[in-house]
Amino acid sequence: MSTSSSQTVERAAQAAAVFLVAALLVVMFYYPVATVLADAVVHPGRTLTAMVLDPLGSFTAGPLLAVLSDPFYVGALHTVFTNPAAVPGDVVSWTWAFLTSVRPALTARLPFLILVHDAGNVTFGLFGFTAYQAALSALLSVLIGLPGAWVLARFEFPGRRTIRSLTAVPFVMPSIMVAVGFVAMFGDQGTLNGILRTLGLPAFSGLYSLQIIVVAHAFYDAPLVARITAAAWETVDSRMVESARSMGANSTRAFRDVVLPQLWPAILTGALLTFVFSFLSFAIVLTLGGLRYATVEVWVYQLVRNLKYQEGASIAVLETALSLAVTYAYLRYEARQTATRAAHPPERKPLLERFDAERVAIFLYGVLVLVLFVGPVASMILESLTGPSGLTLRNYEFLVTRQTTGESFQVMPLTAVTNSLLFGIGCLVLAVPTGLLIAVISSRDVRGRKVVDALAMAPFAVSGVVVGLGLLRGLVFGITLFGYRFTVSGPIAIVAAHAVSAYPFVVRNVAPMLSSLDDRLVEAARSLGASRTRALYDIELPLVATGVLAGTAFAFAISIGEFDSTVILATGGDWYTMPVAIERFIGRRLGPATAMGCVLLVVTAVSFVVIDRVGEGFRRG
Amino acid sequence: MALLAGCNAQKVDTTTKTTESGGGGGTTTGTTVGTTEGTPTLRVTTYPSFVDAPSTSPGAWVKETFESEYDAELKWFVPNNQLNYFIQRKNQGVTIDTDLYLGLTPENLVHADEGVSDGSLFDSVDTGGFENIGHVEDTYRFDPQDRVLPFGASYISLVYNQNMLDEQGVSAPETFEDLTKPEYEGAVICPNPQNSETGLEFLFWTIIQYGEDGYLDYWKRLADNDIRILKSWDAAYAAYSNGDVPIVVSYSTDQVFADQYDEPMAEHQIGFLNNQGYAYIEGMARFAGTENPGLAADFMDFMLRADVQSEIAVRNVADPVVDNADLPSDFDELTKEPEEPVGFGYDDLSGNVSGWLDEWSKQIATQ
Numbered sequence: 001m002s003t004s005s006s007q008t009v010e011r012a013a014q015a016a017a018v019f020l021v022a023a024l025l026v027v028m029f030y031y032p033v034a035t036v037l038a039d040a041v042v043h044p045g046r047t048l049t050a051m052v053l054d055p056l057g058s059f060t061a062g063p064l065l066a067v068l069s070d071p072f073y074v075g076a077l078h079t080v081f082t083n084p085a086a087v088p089g090d091v092v093s094w095t096w097a098f099l100t101s102v103r104p105a106l107t108a109r110l111p112f113l114i115l116v117h118d119a120g121n122v123t124f125g126l127f128g129f130t131a132y133q134a135a136l137s138a139l140l141s142v143l144i145g146l147p148g149a150w151v152l153a154r155f156e157f158p159g160r161r162t163i164r165s166l167t168a169v170p171f172v173m174p175s176i177m178v179a180v181g182f183v184a185m186f187g188d189q190g191t192l193n194g195i196l197r198t199l200g201l202p203a204f205s206g207l208y209s210l211q212i213i214v215v216a217h218a219f220y221d222a223p224l225v226a227r228i229t230a231a232a233w234e235t236v237d238s239r240m241v242e243s244a245r246s247m248g249a250n251s252t253r254a255f256r257d258v259v260l261p262q263l264w265p266a267i268l269t270g271a272l273l274t275f276v277f278s279f280l281s282f283a284i285v286l287t288l289g290g291l292r293y294a295t296v297e298v299w300v301y302q303l304v305r306n307l308k309y310q311e312g313a314s315i316a317v318l319e320t321a322l323s324l325a326v327t328y329a330y331l332r333y334e335a336r337q338t339a340t341r342a343a344h345p346p347e348r349k350p351l352l353e354r355f356d357a358e359r360v361a362i363f364l365y366g367v368l369v370l371v372l373f374v375g376p377v378a379s380m381i382l383e384s385l386t387g388p389s390g391l392t393l394r395n396y397e398f399l400v401t402r403q404t405t406g407e408s409f410q411v412m413p414l415t416a417v418t419n420s421l422l423f424g425i426g427c428l429v430l431a432v433p434t435g436l437l438i439a440v441i442s443s444r445d446v447r448g449r450k451v452v453d454a455l456a457m458a459p460f461a462v463s464g465v466v467v468g469l470g471l472l473r474g475l476v477f478g479i480t481l482f483g484y485r486f487t488v489s490g491p492i493a494i495v496a497a498h499a500v501s502a503y504p505f506v507v508r509n510v511a512p513m514l515s516s517l518d519d520r521l522v523e524a525a526r527s528l529g530a531s532r533t534r535a536l537y538d539i540e541l542p543l544v545a546t547g548v549l550a551g552t553a554f555a556f557a558i559s560i561g562e563f564d565s566t567v568i569l570a571t572g573g574d575w576y577t578m579p580v581a582i583e584r585f586i587g588r589r590l591g592p593a594t595a596m597g598c599v600l601l602v603v604t605a606v607s608f609v610v611i612d613r614v615g616e617g618f619r620r621g
Numbered sequence: 622m623a624l625l626a627g628c629n630a631q632k633v634d635t636t637t638k639t640t641e642s643g644g645g646g647g648t649t650t651g652t653t654v655g656t657t658e659g660t661p662t663l664r665v666t667t668y669p670s671f672v673d674a675p676s677t678s679p680g681a682w683v684k685e686t687f688e689s690e691y692d693a694e695l696k697w698f699v700p701n702n703q704l705n706y707f708i709q710r711k712n713q714g715v716t717i718d719t720d721l722y723l724g725l726t727p728e729n730l731v732h733a734d735e736g737v738s739d740g741s742l743f744d745s746v747d748t749g750g751f752e753n754i755g756h757v758e759d760t761y762r763f764d765p766q767d768r769v770l771p772f773g774a775s776y777i778s779l780v781y782n783q784n785m786l787d788e789q790g791v792s793a794p795e796t797f798e799d800l801t802k803p804e805y806e807g808a809v810i811c812p813n814p815q816n817s818e819t820g821l822e823f824l825f826w827t828i829i830q831y832g833e834d835g836y837l838d839y840w841k842r843l844a845d846n847d848i849r850i851l852k853s854w855d856a857a858y859a860a861y862s863n864g865d866v867p868i869v870v871s872y873s874t875d876q877v878f879a880d881q882y883d884e885p886m887a888e889h890q891i892g893f894l895n896n897q898g899y900a901y902i903e904g905m906a907r908f909a910g911t912e913n914p915g916l917a918a919d920f921m922d923f924m925l926r927a928d929v930q931s932e933i934a935v936r937n938v939a940d941p942v943v944d945n946a947d948l949p950s951d952f953d954e955l956t957k958e959p960e961e962p963v964g965f966g967y968d969d970l971s972g973n974v975s976g977w978l979d980e981w982s983k984q985i986a987t988q
Binding site: 287389 | 851
């Protein structure tokens, strides 16, 4: 009796939680986005009623086909839609052209640059180029992130936990600040060239190129790959490694056969997130590369800005479909993984104990980290402290003056800091349970769950421009129902919007771990009378705690760094955040904005350390 | 529950206008434009740097002075999407709730007129009683229907670093053709016309030079010479001030800021190509259907007064549009003027802007 009633309560609570999450997603994401994307498939001016009553007359494939037949957007692929008969012959000639043009490139260039060489005479169009640079970015992020994961997961050294906490810092940096840092670090007059010249080495000239865009994407995303992979690495079952070794496998073999299979889902999660982020990249591409390297998102922005909603929505629909297709393919792969994990991590090796080949490699990696990550950030800090005649505090004086004597309608630095922190905390309160709930649902064996899973990832696969416009149209302007106009804006809407874009990180950090848990553990607990919720809290969550923590850190980072939705939902109110303040402080000189950028850097760095410490305490406690 | 707190529902009344949540975010209820309240509120929308620039901005002074002379409260409103915010409100049938728009360029007005599906976003004002209207210089008026009145102007120009050019043994470029020569390869940064008004007006300037049939060819040569087209004015200026390139497309008022920041003038030289400068004109207009038409007109009258024009010019770092405003001599010295101001008028731009931009950006992106 008591068991069954408590089960009923539990089921009701679960159902209520699912309902609340679904309601949140519909109000803050699906409805607003639909108001924009509908333009791609619905004739202008059709109402919802008309769509239901006359579906054939309301929907159209015209705008989508127009994009797919335009070589500017899809390159050589347009023939498939304009002249299918020509496709086989074209493929042969393109393949030939590709092979003959790539071979000389292979012999003439360093391995990485081969990839950057444009692939022969085939034109890939805007979509092809966008996918191409995103794939390169994902590859480089994994290459740079993996050694970092290894060092973080397998070695012990002073400051390890702090460095792990700081991996989320690049994520919150506004593109203009990254640009300031990159130009100061990698520009012609930058620090790197200064050092190279002093050493008598040839100068490096890489700004305004595809290379620098890919490197900047890696600056944002390689730490993400490192953090996600390190979290998985920390839960590798060491007993399996030991038994493999005891059966005669050498360490390379044990790594390949035992450790690597348990890391693949995490590595690919990192690659996937990087691919989608870089695929939707906009500001950093235009800021460091220039319009020559325009991505699809640049065009979404231009079309929306010029009020060409139909064409803009059409390419945004295709952009989203592509991102979701990649996500879905990955989820199918993830579902097939059968690795099991348990909390028996191997002992960490002390890093500074001796000096061998392994440590030399780590030292060289440290130099790379110094140049690629510390360099731009340090350059940005230096920029904020530099004036025409050397070191100065005047940029920071501006922040203080603004805070103390600014007008009520002006943006105050301190308000921006507190708003950012409040929204960040609110976002976690909402996003972490939401993410966990979806992760739990997606780790169950339910038919079609991968489709649901892919849809749950939609908030990070949809163009930021589209989400912003949707929030403006659907929520800020509001909808009229029963003679009342309902509007949603202000702080709670901002928190909800942040939570919607942040929870996928929790899901993607936790779900792979959760599905690879040894089911027998949960079954054993339940057979001993533990409720499903109880088993989740007592057995499963502690085992995936590193994943929850990594997801939490990045969810917070998403909230702090979010700009597009924040600025729209804050319209007319005093709910600006740090990135909004930075944007406002860009005057005819960048100094004040850079100083605010450093405030953002310090506030978030401290927050990340606190989140990790609190999280770890919670995990032990 | 939590979500509900951010919601706001208001009765939609078809006979009298109601307003939605004004300031303060979602938890506050709507502010109604009151007729019973003692002091009427004038809501003026503008661009961020007019009220919030770190260096200097006229917002606070304008508000304080206007409020002291008129029985009104002035509220600044700075939506992120600026003009598009209002075009979308209008097209969605949502009330505008703002009285006046400050900071319209000719292309903005063309964009608004083409973007609004029904009627006009702005109406014209009877300027008969304006104190200083006779002194507004005709060259700055750009609206054939006289809805928009100008209030400030400056010029798009090159800003170059003389020291860097000297180091490279190159003289400053003087013509558009110069920019395509080998000595300026990779030397110029231009803000992206898709995102930046500065870049867009520079693009117009090249169309004035080379014509509709020739500008794409000119830009092909510019692109072959490695002109960089970066996201925004600030990204472009950041690269320029870091010494990455010697030349940037910016404003002829640059030296005023260099002076404020004690930067060496040699690094902030102004270059007028072909002795021209593209006139960057800012105007103001009253929203059609405002509940405070009289007060909005009073504000426009106020903005054009000689004393207010001089004050705004200095604080906004732009030239006045009236011929009787006094300017401090050092300000006059630091704001350079071209021999021949050029610029497109409303009729030149009407029906053309988005086509030009479209052709141009596709060419650059596929180059």
